[in-house]
Amino acid sequence: MSKSCRLPDYAEYHFSLKEGALALLEGALVVAMIGYFFYRSWAACILLFPVFVLFIKEKKKDLAKKRRQELSLQFKDLVLALSANVKAGYSTENALRESYRDVELLYGADSPICLEVRHIIRGLENNVILEKLLYDLGSRSRLPDIMQFADVFLIAKRSGGNLTEILEKTAGVIEQKIETDKEIQLMIAAKRMEQKIMNMVPFLIIFYIGTTSRGFFDVLYHNLVGVAVMTVCLLFYGAAYLLSKRIVDIEV
Numbered sequence: 001m002s003k004s005c006r007l008p009d010y011a012e013y014h015f016s017l018k019e020g021a022l023a024l025l026e027g028a029l030v031v032a033m034i035g036y037f038f039y040r041s042w043a044a045c046i047l048l049f050p051v052f053v054l055f056i057k058e059k060k061k062d063l064a065k066k067r068r069q070e071l072s073l074q075f076k077d078l079v080l081a082l083s084a085n086v087k088a089g090y091s092t093e094n095a096l097r098e099s100y101r102d103v104e105l106l107y108g109a110d111s112p113i114c115l116e117v118r119h120i121i122r123g124l125e126n127n128v129i130l131e132k133l134l135y136d137l138g139s140r141s142r143l144p145d146i147m148q149f150a151d152v153f154l155i156a157k158r159s160g161g162n163l164t165e166i167l168e169k170t171a172g173v174i175e176q177k178i179e180t181d182k183e184i185q186l187m188i189a190a191k192r193m194e195q196k197i198m199n200m201v202p203f204l205i206i207f208y209i210g211t212t213s214r215g216f217f218d219v220l221y222h223n224l225v226g227v228a229v230m231t232v233c234l235l236f237y238g239a240a241y242l243l244s245k246r247i248v249d250i251e252v
Contacts, residue, residue, distance in 0.1 A: 007119055008112075010071065010141045013064040027055040037206045038230045040221040051238075058245075067112065069181075072143055074113035076174040078103050079149065083167035092163070093124050131157065145174050188248050195244045202237055 008014075015023060031052045035045040081102040085095035100117045107113060120133045131154045138147035149170050156166045209216055220226035 007115070007140065008067075010068050010143075011064060013060040013067065015060070015063075019063070023056055023059045026059070027052045030055055033203060034234065037203050038234050039227065040217075068141060068143060071112045071116075071141055072145060072174070073178055074103060074107055074111060075143070075146055075149075076171055076178060077106060078113055078117065079167055079171040079174065083164060083171055086167060087164045092130065096124075096130075097121060145177065149174075192248045195248055198244065199241055 031045050031048045032042075034048055034051060035042055038044075078099055081099035082092075082095050085098045086092065088095075090098060096117065100114065100121065103111070103113050103117065116137055120130070120137070123133045124130060131150060134146070134150035134153060138150050152166055152170060153163075156163050206217065220230055
C-alpha cells in the first residue's frame with residue numbers, strides 16, 4: 001500500500017503518452033478534413049489551428065468526465081465495503097484499510113479509488129482527520145455524491161449517529177443514481193450514434209458530389225467569395241456540432 005503518486009484534480013485531464021499521441025493524430029485528421037473539404041487547401045490547415053486546439057480541449061473534457069464517472073462507480077463500491085466492515089465490528093479507520101483490499105481486488109491498485117484510499121490512509125497515519133480527507137477528495141473530484149457523503153459522515157461522527165445505517169443508505173443512493181444514469185445513457189445510445197453519423201454527413205455529401213460531378217464546387221474554392229461562404233458554412237457546422245454534443249450529454 002506504499003505505492004503513491006500525485007493526486008489528480010478530476011476537473012482537469014493530462015494525457016498519457018499514448019493518449020496524447022492518439023489525440024494529436026485525431027486532431028490533425030479533423031483539421032485536414034476541414035481544410036480539404038471546405039477550402040481545398042492544405043495551407044488552410046495552418047489557419048485552422050484554433051479548431052485543433054478546441055478539439056484537444058473537448059477531448060480532455062470527455063476523458064475527464066469518463067474518469068469522474070469511473071471514480072463515482074468505484075466510490076460506491078468503497079462505501080459498500082466500508083459499511084460491511086464497520087458492521088463486522090471494525091473501527092472506521094481499520095474498516096477503511098480492509099475496504100482498500102476489497103476495491104483493489106475489484107479495480108486494481110492503479111485505479112482512481114485505490115489511489116485516493118491510499119492517500120486517505122496515509123493522512124490518517126499522519127493524524128489528519130478523516131472528514132478533512134473526504135472533503136479534499138470531494139473538492140478535487142467535483143462529485144456531489146462524495147461531498148454529500150463527507151457532510152453526512154461529519155454529522156454522524158459529531159452526533160453519534162448510526163454510522164453503519166448511514167453508510168448503507170448513502171451507498172444505496174449513489175447506486176440508484178448510477179443505475180439511473182446507466183438507463184439514460186442506454187436510452188440515448190442510438191441518438192448518440194445518430195449524432196456521430198450526422199457529423200459526417202456534410203463531408204460525405206461534399207465528397208460524393210465532388211466525385212460524381214467534378215468541378216461542381218470549383219466556384220467555392222480559391223476565391224474570396226467562396227472562402228467567405230465556406231467559412232460561414234463551417235461556423236454553422238461547428239455550432240451545430242457543439243449543440244448536438246450538449247444535447248446528448250446528459251448527467252444525472
